[in-house]
Amino acid sequence: MRIIFFNHPTFLGSQSMPRFAHMLTEGMRARGHEVESWLPTPGLFRLPAPQGLKKWLGYVDQFVLFPNEVRRRLKSCPPDTLFVFTDNAQGPWVPLVTDRPHVVHCHDFLAQQSALGKISERKTSWSGRQYQEFIHRGYSKGKNFISVSQKTREDLHKQLSSVPARSEVVYNGLNQSFTLLDAIQSKTALGQKLELDLTAGYLLHVGGNQWYKNRRGVIQIYDAWRGLSDQKLPLLMIGIPPGQSVKDRREASPYTSDIHFLTGLDNEAVRLAYAGASVFVFPSLAEGFGWPIAEAMASGCPVVTTDAAPMTEVAGEAGFLIPRQPADQSEHESWAKAAARVVDRVVRLRGAEREKAVQAGLENAKRFDANQALDQIEAIYYSLLQTEKKHEHTSDYR
Structure with missing residues (x-):
């Protein structure tokens, strides 16, 4: 398979999502697949500016400049390329490839629920609510999803207006060696x-x-x-x-x-x-x-x-x-x-x-187990591409 993973920019400072993305990319590469990682680069974010302004400059890098770069790269991607979003928070990028084989990995919808006023312990500002709606509009265009738990899958379905074409659960695999020690x-x-x-x-x-x-x-x-x-x-x-x-x-x-x-x-x-x-x-x-x-x-x-x-x-x-x-x-x-x-x-x-x-x-x-999780994910990736090929074959005879 040829797989392109969408990753969060490194300038966000996140830890758990890059670890998950690394597990996916290296796991699929080790299984012999052709793998690329696409992620925004810190263009405007590098400019000297107050911290509050830098956040907005980072948004321009992620949601204006990066999508333009993706559109340019898509022109040279073979039709059987699978596009993988490593986090549902990357929703704004999903519409770029909804007409191609794709899948969205879903971790949690806590920020989305908070923005909707469904979590009493957490209030979201007006700008935060607009940002979460921006993310929601994006991933709602997706057709295929893999959630890390049954709870996340249930929350996903509550966020969507219709049942997705494919919605699977694969529990996370431990990405470090935790073993019994004395x-x-x-x-x-x-x-x-x-x-x-x-x-x-x-x-x-x-x-x-x-x-x-x-x-x-x-x-x-x-x-x-x-x-x-x-x-x-x-x-x-x-x-x-x-x-x-x-x-x-x-x-x-x-x-x-x-x-x-x-x-x-x-x-x-x-x-x-x-x-x-x-x-x-x-x-x-x-x-x-x-x-x-x-x-x-x-x-x-x-x-x-x-x-x-x-x-x-x-x-x-x-x-x-x-x-x-x-x-x-x-x-x-x-x-x-x-x-x-x-x-x-x-x-x-x-x-x-x-x-x-x-x-x-x-x-x-x-x-x-990380290898078991990767095996399950790989099987889903294969299945998505095969389903897409069947659809294309059917379309050829219409």
């Missing part, structure tokens, strides 16, 4: 790296500052757990530097000295963190998939996560579930206490009970 050795090695005493264990969270990651909720659960437990394990929160509201929540904690924000860790340190943790706490309000759940389980770490899709899809029968944090802040304290009791139960697992939880997670994580 927990004691992992705690020791990580403690040496961080200059912290982690020998007794620790609670772990991995995630960014997006509202749905609920980092404040993690700290609320930790505070509640420390209040009911006789153990004094620290909380490690791995991700980008926290926003001000998360910093404020930490400062308000009576256990602030035991809450550690860890940024800039290399992949080895993250793997050690998963492998040595007493429990992984992931109370997300929403997700498209929920990578860290699978990463933690593949590393032998029990997971406490939200009792809502797609977290339940990823955790399967191996997760320890808590309710979604209520939107009403007056209910947060009781929610945190209930979640803390679940966390405490997992922290106290010993011997055969903990081994059973670990093995259940390891078995569940096998569903998220």
